Amino acid sequence: MGSHRGNFLIAQGGGPTAVINASLAGAVLEGMSLLHPTASMWGARAGIQGFLDQDFIDLRATGADLWKAIGETPAAALKSCRRKITAEDIDSITTICREKDIRYFFYIGGNDSMDTANKVALAAKNRGHEMFVAGIPKTIDNDLAETDFCPGYGSCARFIAQSTLDLGMDIRSLPTPVSIMEVIGRNAGWTAAAAMLAREGKEGAPHLIYVPEIPLSKDKFLKDIQEVHKREGWVVAVVSEGVCDEKGESLSSSAGEVALDGFGHKLPGDVASALANLVIRELGLRARSEKPGLIARASSHHVSDVDRGAAEAVGRFAVQSAIQGNSGFMASIRRTDNNPLVLSYEMAPLEKVAEVERFLPREYLNKEKNHIAESFRSYVEPLIGPPLRRYPRLVGC
Amino acid sequence: MGSHRGNFLIAQGGGPTAVINASLAGAVLEGMSLLHPTASMWGARAGIQGFLDQDFIDLRATGADLWKAIGETPAAALKSCRRKITAEDIDSITTICREKDIRYFFYIGGNDSMDTANKVALAAKNRGHEMFVAGIPKTIDNDLAETDFCPGYGSCARFIAQSTLDLGMDIRSLPTPVSIMEVIGRNAGWTAAAAMLAREGKEGAPHLIYVPEIPLSKDKFLKDIQEVHKREGWVVAVVSEGVCDEKGESLSSSAGEVALDGFGHKLPGDVASALANLVIRELGLRARSEKPGLIARASSHHVSDVDRGAAEAVGRFAVQSAIQGNSGFMASIRRTDNNPLVLSYEMAPLEKVAEVERFLPREYLNKEKNHIAESFRSYVEPLIGPPLRRYPRLVGC
Numbered sequence: 085m086g087s088h089r090g091n092f093l094i095a096q097g098g099g100p101t102a103v104i105n106a107s108l109a110g111a112v113l114e115g116m117s118l119l120h121p122t123a124s125m126w127g128a129r130a131g132i133q134g135f136l137d138q139d140f141i142d143l144r145a146t147g148a149d150l151w152k153a154i155g156e157t158p159a160a161a162l163k164s165c166r167r168k169i170t171a172e173d174i175d176s177i178t179t180i181c182r183e184k185d186i187r188y189f190f191y192i193g194g195n196d197s198m199d200t201a202n203k204v205a206l207a208a209k210n211r212g213h214e215m216f217v218a219g220i221p222k223t224i225d226n227d228l229a230e231t232d233f234c235p236g237y238g239s240c241a242r243f244i245a246q247s248t249l250d251l252g253m254d255i256r257s258l259p260t261p262v263s264i265m266e267v268i269g270r271n272a273g274w275t276a277a278a279a280m281l282a283r284e285g286k287e288g289a290p291h292l293i294y295v296p297e298i299p300l301s302k303d304k305f306l307k308d309i310q311e312v313h314k315r316e317g318w319v320v321a322v323v324s325e326g327v328c329d330e331k332g333e334s335l336s337s338s339a340g341e342v343a344l345d346g347f348g349h350k351l352p353g354d355v356a357s358a359l360a361n362l363v364i365r366e367l368g369l370r371a372r373s374e375k376p377g378l379i380a381r382a383s384s385h386h387v388s389d390v391d392r393g394a395a396e397a398v399g400r401f402a403v404q405s406a407i408q409g410n411s412g413f414m415a416s417i418r419r420t421d422n423n424p425l426v427l428s429y430e431m432a433p434l435e436k437v438a439e440v441e442r443f444l445p446r447e448y449l450n451k452e453k454n455h456i457a458e459s460f461r462s463y464v465e466p467l468i469g470p471p472l473r474r475y476p477r478l479v480g481c
Numbered sequence: 482m483g484s485h486r487g488n489f490l491i492a493q494g495g496g497p498t499a500v501i502n503a504s505l506a507g508a509v510l511e512g513m514s515l516l517h518p519t520a521s522m523w524g525a526r527a528g529i530q531g532f533l534d535q536d537f538i539d540l541r542a543t544g545a546d547l548w549k550a551i552g553e554t555p556a557a558a559l560k561s562c563r564r565k566i567t568a569e570d571i572d573s574i575t576t577i578c579r580e581k582d583i584r585y586f587f588y589i590g591g592n593d594s595m596d597t598a599n600k601v602a603l604a605a606k607n608r609g610h611e612m613f614v615a616g617i618p619k620t621i622d623n624d625l626a627e628t629d630f631c632p633g634y635g636s637c638a639r640f641i642a643q644s645t646l647d648l649g650m651d652i653r654s655l656p657t658p659v660s661i662m663e664v665i666g667r668n669a670g671w672t673a674a675a676a677m678l679a680r681e682g683k684e685g686a687p688h689l690i691y692v693p694e695i696p697l698s699k700d701k702f703l704k705d706i707q708e709v710h711k712r713e714g715w716v717v718a719v720v721s722e723g724v725c726d727e728k729g730e731s732l733s734s735s736a737g738e739v740a741l742d743g744f745g746h747k748l749p750g751d752v753a754s755a756l757a758n759l760v761i762r763e764l765g766l767r768a769r770s771e772k773p774g775l776i777a778r779a780s781s782h783h784v785s786d787v788d789r790g791a792a793e794a795v796g797r798f799a800v801q802s803a804i805q806g807n808s809g810f811m812a813s814i815r816r817t818d819n820n821p822l823v824l825s826y827e828m829a830p831l832e833k834v835a836e837v838e839r840f841l842p843r844e845y846l847n848k849e850k851n852h853i854a855e856s857f858r859s860y861v862e863p864l865i866g867p868p869l870r871r872y873p874r875l876v877g878c
Contacts, residue, residue: 100651105875129877130656141876153873159650162877166656247776253556254497254779259527259563263775354770357751373751377771378660379644382651384870385782473781476550478502479538480526480559 090187090215092119094143095128095135096222097193097200099378100160101236102243102387103395104222107192108162109155110399111220112143115188118407126186131165131193132200136176155396158382169200178207187215188406192399194223194234195439198414202434205412216406219414219434220398224381226274229440230432231416235398236381238391238467240268241278243380244322246472249282251374252289252320256481261318262309262363262371265290266356268380270326273297273444275380278464279322280456281472289320291455296326297443298453300335305359306366308454313369323355335359388469394427401429425466487584487612489516491540492525492532493619494590494597496775497557498633499640499784500792501619504589505559506552507796508617509540512585515804523583528562528590529597533573552793555779566597575604584612585803589796591620591631592836595811599831602809613803616811616831617795621778623671626837627829628813632795633778635788635864637665638675640777641719643869646679648771649686649717653878658715659706659760659768662687663753665777667723670694670841672777675861676719677853678869686717688852693723694840695850697732702756703763705851710766720752732756785866791824798826822863 092115096104108127115125125143128135141162146154154161167173181189181204189208191201198219205217221228226237244267255263269275273295282289291312294300312319327335336358356373363371394417402415413431420426448460489512493501505524512522522540525532538559543551551558564570578586578601586605588598595616602614618625623634641664652660666672670692679686688709691697709716724732733755753770760768791814799812810828817823845857 100654127877133656134877143876146876150873154875157650157872157875158647159875159878160654161875163654163875164656246782247780250555250779250781251776253554254775257497257557257560259530259561354751354754354772357754357772372774373772374774374776375751375754375770375772376774376776377769378651379648379771379773382647383644384647384872385643475554475781476547478551478554478556478558478560479540479543480524480531481556 089120089123091124091126091185092188093126093128093135093186094190094192095131096160096162096164097131097191097197098164098166098223099381100158100164101222101224101381102158102239102384103235103392104192105157105159105161106155106392106395107220107222107235107399109151110396111190111403112151113148114400114403116144116148118403127162130163131167132169132173132177133165133167134163135180136173138180158384169203174203174207177204178211178213181208181215182213188403189215189217190220190402190406192220192222194225195228195441198228198434199438202412202438205434216409216411218402218406218411219437220402221414221416222395224275225269225272227272227441227443228437229442230414230437232419233417233467235391235395237274238388238469239386240275240381241281241464242388242468243376243383243386244275244278245281245468246386247376248279248290248320248322249472249474252282253475253478255289255320256318257478260370260372261313262360262369263319264321264323264356264359264371264373266323266325266354266373266375268377269296269324271296271441273324276322276324277444277448277456277460280460281465281468290322291316291319292321293455294321294323294327295444295449296324296328298449299330300327301329302362306362309363310367323359325355327355388467390425390467390469397427397429405431422462422466486517486520488521488523488582489585490523490525490532490583491559491587491589492528493557493559493561494528494588494594495561495563495620496778497555497561498619498621498778499555499636499781500632500789501589502554502556502558503552503789503792504617504619504632504796506548507793508587508800509548510545511797511800513541513545515800524559527560528564529566529570529574530562530564531560532577533570535577555781566600571600571604574601575608575610578605578612579610585800586612586614587617587799587803589617589619591622591625592838595625595831596835599809599835602831613806613808615799615803615808616834617799618811618813619792621672622666622669624669624838624840625834626839627811627834629816630814630864632788632792634671635785635866636783637672637778638678638861639785639865640773640780640783641672641675642678642865643783644773645676645687645717645719646869646871649679650872650875652686652717653715654875657767657769658710659757659766660716661718661720661753661756661768661770663720663722663751663770663772665774666693666721668693668838670721673719673721674841674845674853674857677857678862678865687719688713688716689718690852691718691720691724692841692846693721693725695846696727697724698726699759703759706760707764720756722752724752785864787822787864787866794824794826802828819859819863
């Protein structure tokens with residue numbers, strides 16, 4: 085250790101999570117301890133965009149204590165970007181790596197970022213530039229392949245489950261009997277599914293969960309709401325922002341609400357708001373919507389210690405493995421025991437991860453496909469950390 | 482003490498807060514300790530509606546320990562209602578009180594509930610039924626007169642301030658530079674104003690705050706967003722759900738988005754969503770919206786201990802004062818010192834509170850009326866409990 089030549093580069097891509105900076109801090113601290121002290125350590129500001137602009141931050145200029153503090157912040161400390169990488173970009177990246185003598189290249193991100201890391205690893209190899217490239221997983225979507233879970237998911241799951249539980253208490257005590265809560269997660273249903281943890285058995289919120297993997301018709305939705313309302317007298321439904329109808333159209337438009345941009349293109353509507361209005365219009369019930377949006381991934385009050393620990397560990401593991409001479413992998417998580425949870429870390433080939441989306445398996449849906457099967461609990465519960473805050477049954481509700 | 486004759490009745494009205502049950506538990510525990518052990522203690526299920534239906538809950542059937550636990554739950558433990566009280570209702574209430582020998586009558590609520598309590602107190606007096614009637618204040622809106630603040634406000638303020646701070650971290654690190662966060666509070670701007678606590682000096686989110694007391698035009702809003710974006714590169718704006726344009730129309734409709742119910746009546750739109758779409762359409766910037774909605778008043782993770790303490794204290798004080806022979810008052814809070822905060826409790830005449838709305842004073846607005854003056858901090862900061870969770874400046878943002 086300490087004798088490795090070449091410089092270190094790390095970047096963050098895509099949407100942040102509540103623990104993405106734990107991965108960053110873990111990787112940086114590991115690099116500081118393992119790399120030769122003369123090796124430069126850089127962060128690319130704003131992901132690959134910043135890398136292409138050679139907008140580099142000297143990571144050594146920030147001390148270990150401050151890195152530890154940064155590891156406990158929400159948001160992406162290096163700033164993020166959304167850029168669809170072109171073949172030309174990959175060429176430029178390889179050229180910059182050679183010029184800057186970058187030998188260790190880490191990209192923290194989701195599917196697109198893993199695809200970028202994969203392409204960078206291949207291009208470096210093809211052009212004969214020896215560089216050790218690793219992806220570090222993060223996404224609240226939990227949709228990366230080849231890993232038990234994605235750091236960031238457990239904390240977002242915790243926020244969603246606790247908020248559903250708290251909201252359920254409120255709605256149950258109100259004369260407004262229907263609330264539709266929209267949660268982030270565009271293509272995969274893992275985040276919405278986590279709301280099932282709010283329930284104890286078949287009791288309480290959420291009564292309904294809709295994930296983007298299952299098309300939802302207006303009629304089916306209204307029938308579900310009406311049935312629950314008749315049976316229970318109140319309804320909390322959790323709906324993924326990405327839920328679509330049978331034609332693949334967002335339910336916000338099929339519920340009759342469309343906003344257009346300056347070019348006449350449809351703007352992404354708020355699904356929950358449109359569905360609440362549908363309930364008012366078609367069922368004559370008082371209904372409302374909540375949409376915590378990005379607060380679900382930024383709230384430091386709902387960070388899962390398990391999630392944060394795993395986030396830091398994948399960062400450290402990626403750097404250790406790269407310095408040991410490995411390349412073209414994503415640091416991935418294996419669950420070796422579930423009770424209590426024991427995790428181990430391994431390398432998954434980037435080409436098996438890049439651009440693959442791992443959807444919520446159908447076996448986790450209930451028969452009617454409007455809720456989550458109890459079997460999902462043993463997957464998600466260990467990831468959210470300590471038990472949710474629960475309350476006694478209220479005397480009048 | 483202990484020799485007072487007659488029965489005890491308590492109810493909850495309007496929307497819950499995170500600490501309304503602390504008031505209920507305080508009042509019930511105080512009643513249990515001060516009333517004659519043969520006196521019945523009832524809760525009306527679902528507010529005045531339940532009272533009229535004589536749907537009474539035996540409060541003594543629940544032990545003191547469980548009442549303490551209920552005091553730490555969100556939602557309204559007795560269930561709430563929304564019913565505009567008629568003169569006939571008041572007659573029926575007085576008749577029921579006489580028949581049931583109710584001599585202590587407590588109503589926990591906001592403006593409408595205080596109006597109801599006032600009318601009940603007057604009717605009992607006019608009809609010669611000796612009854613001690615007290616209002617117990619609660620509302621996240623903080624818009625009751627004759628009290629320094631309303632229990633429930635401090636916890637909602639804490640949620641909004643911390644969420645604005647966390648959201649600001651996330652948005653600042655993103656390529657989507659604009660987020661509009663909508664907060665509950667229909668007529669008064671106290672809740673939106675609390676977001677100012679997220680800032681340290683002039684740094685960070687929120688850059689703009691819009692309260693319902695000040696009409697907002699589409700053009701002024703777009704000009705503000707454009708200016709902040711030009712100066713800072715990112716914008717977090719907090720907007721009250723009740724913000725209207727100069728004609729008193731909700732900004733969601735004046736921004737061009739109207740949903741209709743089955744009778745062609747406009748449904749309440751989501752202001753933040755409509756404003757985000759306006760920014761996309763008119764300014765060509767990437768924008769999004771968040772709307773935590775009722776989660777802001779139901780989240781037990783953001784309860785302020787100061788707020789909860791005051792909520793319990795007004796409940797206890799109301800019962801003590803009524804049993805001492807006082808009637809027709811609301812338990813109100815006086816701030817006798819601010820640093821550290823010292824509170825005392827007194828009686829405010831219900832007729833000075835009933836149906837009065839206390840708006841955010843204009844002196845708390847900045848000159849441009851798109852933010853809150855620094856002078857507001859010393860009012861609101863002591864009410865939210867411990868300091869907000871703050872983070873180091875992120876290296877790349």
